[in-house]
Amino acid sequence: MLKTFAKGGVHPPENKFSANRPIEVLSLPAKVTIPVSQHIGAPATIVVSKGDKVKVGQLIAQGAGFVSANIHSSVSGTVESIEPVLDSSGYKRPAITIAVEGDEWEPTIDRSPELKRHIDADAQTIIKKIAEAGIVGLGGATFPSHVKLSVPAGKKADVLIINGVECEPYLTSDHRLMLEKGHELMVGIQLLMRALNVDKALVGIENNKPDAIKYLSEIAKEYPGITAHALKVKYPQGGEKQLIKALINREVPSGGLPIDIGAVVHNVGTAYAVYEAVQKNKPLFERVVTVTGKNLPKPSNFLVRIGTPVSELIAAAGGLPDDTAKVVNGGPMMGKAVTDITVPVTKGTSGIIVFPAAESKRKAESVCIRCAKCVSACPMGLEPYLLIRMSQRMMFDKMEHERVLDCMECGSCSFECPANLPLLDYIRLGKTEVNKIIRARKN
Amino acid sequence: MAKVESNFKNMTATLLVITLVASAALGLVYQSTMEPIDLAQQAKINNAIKAVLPEFDNQPGNEAYSVAVDGGELTFYLATKDGQPVGTAVKTFSNNGFAGLIELMVGFLPDGTINKVAVISHKETPGLGDKIEPQKSEFSVQFEGKSPENFKLLVKKDGGDVDAITASTITSRAYCDALARAYNELKKGGKQ
Amino acid sequence: MEYLIIIIAAIFVNNVVLAQFLGICPFLGVSSKISTSAGMSGAVTFVMVLATIVTFLLQHYVLNPLGIGYMQTIVFILVIASLVQMVEIILKKLSPVLYQALGIFLPLITTNCAVLGVAILVIKKNFNLVEGVVYAAASAIGFGLALVVLAGIREHLDLANVPKGMKGAPIALLTAGILALAFMGFAGIVK
Amino acid sequence: MSKVAQLTKGILRENPIFVLVLGMCPTLATTSSAFNGMGMGLATTFVLLSSNVVISAIARFIPDKVRIPSYIVVIATFVTIVDLVMQAYATKLYESLGIFIPLIVVNCIVLGRAEAFANKNTIFDSLLDGLGMGIGFTFALTLLGSVREMLGNFSIFGLPIIPKEPFWLKEVFFHDPILVFVLAPGAFIALAYLIAIFNRFKK
Amino acid sequence: MDSKLVVSPSPHVHSGESTRRLMFNVVLALMPAFAVSLYYFGIGALFVTLLSILSCVLFEYLIQKFILKVQPTITDGSAIVTGLLFAFNVPSNLPWYIVVTGSLFAIGVAKMSFGGLGSNPFNPALAARVFMLISFPVQMTSWPLPIESRLKYIDAVTGPTPLAILKEGLKKGDTISQIADQIPSHLQLFMGVMGGSLGEISALALLIGFAWLLYKKVITWRIPISIFATIFVFTGILWLINPEQNADPIFHLVTGGVMIGAIYMATDYVTSPMHPKGMLIFGLGIGLLTVIIRVWGAYPEGVSFAILIMNAFVPLINRYVKPKRFGEEVKRNG
């Protein structure tokens, strides 16, 4: 019996069309648009101005405050404009547009392909380098990584958990990364272990990637303390709390963080970025993105510069199919539908999924028949059927009581609902309102 | 309109007056209705007896006597006309009803044959057991003019002569049980 | 065993509300929330037992010996009304906590015909004092059970799309009706 | 408000059962037949009428703090009178109404009208009000009783409503009445729909 | 691509499950039992079932269209399930007007008055059955004998159910061994050779449907199994105490409405608890009440009443029995 988390979860069709497509480097676009808020926290402060010449890897926006991250240019060229541009949030937000001229990198970056296994940086240096490189959680949460590594006083991490689950259907970028950059990943994990001062790291991988499990288990033998673990395929195992529960059987308390029970979770993509930042001095300005879809001619995994328009990726994957009616940034369960395919790739873009018209629109809602499928699907043990009714009737104080804030918006409830109720929609609404109530109470 | 103040004296006085008037009024009404109420009670018993016996002219209620039996009580009412006995009404019961106690009034003619049976009270299921009431089914008619000597007071299923009410064997059994009890006591101590 | 029969009969078989139609007004009025219905049940239990004891003593030691049984109604209701008020005062003074939980329901109890009804029934059924108390307590529990269950269903229906005309009293009555149907299943458990 | 309106408001606009939803216990308990319902309604009307008149007459002599007990005594007196009189002259009805005769005393309508109307209006107005409310109450009980009797016994005021001819009417369509309506659950269900229908027509 | 892009909140995929499919699976699961009842009760079973389904669907349509004035939703299949279950809970010789009245009560009173599918606190088919049982006690308790009544409807030969034989015998003062020869063997009971409601007789057929529902994940095992277990244990204890006054637990499981009630009626989504623990409590309650009514009550069968009573408790169970939250142990610190 394979390990998995205890409660709830669903198993959507996997549809991993691009699993066998090696990572390709996407050719440079003519222009990139780099938003300055690509992470959770305050937007970064822009440090270049219109007309400036920039190089690849040059700092163009400085992290503002504690929970924020640096942003670097992903191309070389001229800053064409600094003004609000529509991004995948659906809003126009401040961004730096750079016209690409050549491909000139900052000289400090080590561009050699060979593996650098020896680690000479100490914990402080590692965290500092990660912060400088602007690394955020690449699984999609985009939480600044250096913040996660700075364990608050009085707490102690005893285990590092590496998320190679990739439980979202369709996406394969982490899968390819594990297969193709296994050793770099291992070194990255070791760097993270040193930064956290732990001697144990567990890599959790779902059983639908047997090649990755086999490969990583093998090479992990060379890296003391690191082990790879196969997990039963069940969404949302990639959720921090579920992954911790599955691997070490600890439960993060309600309202708490993984560090409260001694665990820190990082994505494999993040670990790879950490390797590049610390060992190769390379800031985060490119990432692996899966471009896929049922009717897309050539589902692929691309190494993409941040700021590249999504339309370029789709073009490289064979072009937008005629029947496309929805384009999603991220996985099908938690990703965000974009309002325009020209929006730029950001640090949090793990995949672009193109949906045909037939699968784009929701089916008509009927009424709740109290089948309790949402209750059994919820990995947090909540009662979505109750929450949606409360939310629709604006009973927000009661929703707080029902722990609506524990919801991590995995979408399992909406996925399962036979009545096609917009459960998660209303729960989200409730969460926003409850947060407002809590804030008002604190003031 | 000036309200009366709520002080101790006023409050006590008010209540006193009201209760005085109320109790006096009630007393008067009670006195004047005492007799009609008694008469009504009498009439009720007489009516029940009338329903099961031929015409009589005495007040059987005044000459009733009771016998304790099987944890209950049977009451015998002797009816006469012109001094001649016309029959005995027996208030009888059975505890074996579907929902407990069933009370019947059985009218026996002087020769021991059943004249008529009326139901005084029961809690049987409406639509099923309540068919023992004469106005709800023909069930009770089958006993009329039968003497328990040769008409076995048991349902046919148990080897008797009684056609049970459809789907209410238990009630029918209890009914027979009550009748049998009345007849047995009547034979034992009755017919004075 | 006899007490057990009285208890089961009063709670399930002849439930005060569902089979005897006593206390319908509070049953409909206070059943929109579970918490208030629970408070009401507590208050009713308390008053019902107390009222039964007092009225029982009055009936058997005052009214009957004096031959004025016909004054039952007027005496009982006066006693219950003032009893409720006294309980309210005493509670307020002695146990503010209890008063908070039950007190607000006390004024409603005067016009709860279940209290007067049970007091009269205890006399009618020829119970002795202990039986009377047991009967009163069980009746109150039966009342509370029906009330809390109805409140649960009504809270559930608050979140449902009850047709306009059925909202409020009709749907509560209808629920009570089906509840009464279901409770008929207990028929015959106690003779 | 005109005197006529004073009288008629209780019948429809402020009907104690269908609109105010008061006095539910006797409404449900005594309406297994139209006759019983009407009997209960009339008994209540008498109490309502008399207590309204008396209370409006004596209201201003009663200190506030003993208002309620005084009213209760007045009401209880009339209830007991009804009780005794019915026992004497309407034994059958008295027995089928049972405990609900003394319980008129706690019928919210009676005390409610005393509190809300009689103690601040003239005797004549109170009389009209009591009469109107009583008629409304009687109307509601008779209606409910009729409906229940019709469905549960196929009769109204004891008279069968299904004609004997043609025979197939009884054999095919109305073989057996829906018994539940003369039992406890039927009372709740019938009243629920009567109020719902009333709500519908009110709008 | 020339149409507008669709923007919707996540998730962007759906399991494809629908109310209609769930209902369809319930209907499918009831088919073995229907086949058995057709075999035993013949045209009566066919007529009553079709009439019940037809009138339920028709009443739902008429009420939604003309009284509530909403878009009729008869295509969701719930009215069909209600009709089917109501028919399965009545004798196959039930006069047509009772079937129609029952359907009207199920749909009009027990379902639509509360707001339709998803809102009704009581199982419509069961509420209707109990309503009819009390209204028409004779017709609702005259059970056609299996096989013999195949070609008859109204004038079928009737006889009591095993439970009624048991109840009556015990009331009369007989012992179990005296009654035993009037009752079919356990195997016959299991196969369904007995008088009873048209769909409840064959435990075997109903269990086949149970397996289908479990396989299709329409229901979970919790409610049925907890009912079976409670009845088994409770009657088992009584039986061990006095086997001459109490029937054995197997007898209790395979007779009457236990199977159809536990598998199809108690598990009705709308009227059963939402959480695993609540489901177990619900099943326990139904089991206990069933046995209490069967053994001590006036009615020989108590499953319908038991489920209906527990239906009333479901809101309370849902409210006070909550699923275990993730990370429950520590209190929220924000």
Add this chain to the structure above:
Amino acid sequence: MNSIIITAVLVLSLLGVALAIVLYLVAQKFKVIEDPRIDLVEAVLPGANCGGCGYPGCRGFAEAFVKTDDIGSLFCPVGGNDTMAKAAEVLGQTVEAKDPMIAVVRCSGSPELRKRVVEYDGASSCKLATALYSGDTGCQYGCLGLGDCVAVCKFDAIHIDPVTLLPVVDEEKCTACGACVKACPKFIIELRKKGPKGKRIFVSCINKDKGGPARKACQVACIGCGKCVKVCPHDAITLENNLAYIDYNKCKLCRKCVEECPTGAILEINFPPRKQKVEGQAMNVESN
């Protein structure tokens, strides 16, 4: 006299006296002190408990009203001046009359004038859609048309027009309680002076984009050209962030700005029709 009557009289009288004593003691010992004026004030309030006054329900308002020194600072938007005068009467004071207000919707972007560029498919809630994207049109300020304002209105005074897909305020029913103002996540609804005979003029747009993008997204957008500011004789119009705003306290309803506006973003309501029409869309809103 019969002895039964005498005992009855005695018993009941004793009971009556005993009760009177008890109740008297009760009345003496437990007096509840609450300002009776609160009830009186509450009685004159509308009882809608809408919270438009800023207090939790009408009772809360009544308490505050009785306690406060300056009753002029409190106002019940639902009841309006009549109610306030009555309430003040209870306290023996007078209040100054306030100008009646009404909710206005500051967006005229019907689908015809403001092209939809994407299609929304989710729960019908503006708040929710706001979290998802800026709207289904090129204008990220405009009305989403999902009706959060309709849902919160206690007076049934606001509805989404099926043609324009914009909220329309029912002048008769609107009490200016402000619930819709709070509910709109786009801040499109504003409380403005109702004006004499309901006449009022306002800029029906809150687009802060520059002229080009604003015009491109919506034909009736305020493009921040400033013509109205120049033409206004009363200094009532200000321009900030490419958006004009008319101060309703200064506006004298001369309607010069309406004629001047090149896009038709300024609306005039309840004016008699004039000879030359500005644009069709002004009629749309008027004809509610």
